[in-house]
Amino acid sequence: MPDYAYVRQTDGFTCGPTVALVAVAALDPDYGATVTDAAAEQHRIHAEANRLWPRKLGTTPWGVAGVISAHTAALGVRYGWRLFRGDLAPAIAAVECDWPVAMLIGAAIPRHWVLIVGHTDGELHCFNPARGVETTIPVADVAARRLEPLGFPRAFALVLPRHVTS
Template identity: 75%
Template sequence: MADYLFVRQTDGYTCGPTVALVASAALDPAYGATVTDAAGEQHRIHAAANRLWPRKLGTTPWGVAAAISAHTEALGVRYTWRLFRKDLGAVLAAVESDWPVAMLIGATIPRHWVLIVGHEGGALRCFNPSRGEATTVTVTDAQTRRLDTLGFPRAFAVVLPGHTLN
């Protein structure tokens, strides 16, 4: 995963596609090896994920889930989204099993996507595409709306592996 944590979003609307790109490249190394133009790939993902949604409004949770799932279905896993809950059991289990989890954060409205890429000792390692780097926040901070170090205080939704395909 560390190989892709340097990628930065190209504009104020591509945080979701950037998170999907980083997660997909980590989970599907063959895909990651084909990405030679990260900016172009962000815009391609954004267009594909937002066929009916205005791009200036960012990327929906179902759009991020579909973009990541395009690279995990071969692994037998489909990503899904749900509203953020204080019980982070499923999020922690996914990250501890090397499945990154996208998290939509904001203040009064959802505004920005980050990617949870690790968990250790009550701390979440989160890739922030606006900075192109990882930041650490505590699980307690996520549960109590104190995520300001990520740019916004509150989590609204998560996109995580949820369906096993048989």
């Protein structure tokens, strides 16, 4: 994964664009090298992802998937989203193959995006754009709704690689 210590969401609505920026930079180092103003890039991504969705409501799962896919299509991979129903196996398999996975979390409603960037010994390594840091969460805590170290207890959706083209 790239050094994302310099990336932090700029406001309460850009966690999704920040996660997309870090995911794309991880998958395309050439893109990452061109980002000289992370805040401006977050806002550009936010506009790209939310053409019809009000920006004050954050970024939709299909918006995050679309932004990442726009950059990964050349690699033969499309990202898609799905509701989280307790199964992290596809996300773990993806990150173990160096494909980051975005996870939408919240309490009663979805409110925040984090990026799963790794998996080691039953723990997920998650980039939290609110603080610009990586936090480790036990895999079992995701299904048990104990994600408070990430800011909210519950996972709602995953954005992960789903289709490899030849």
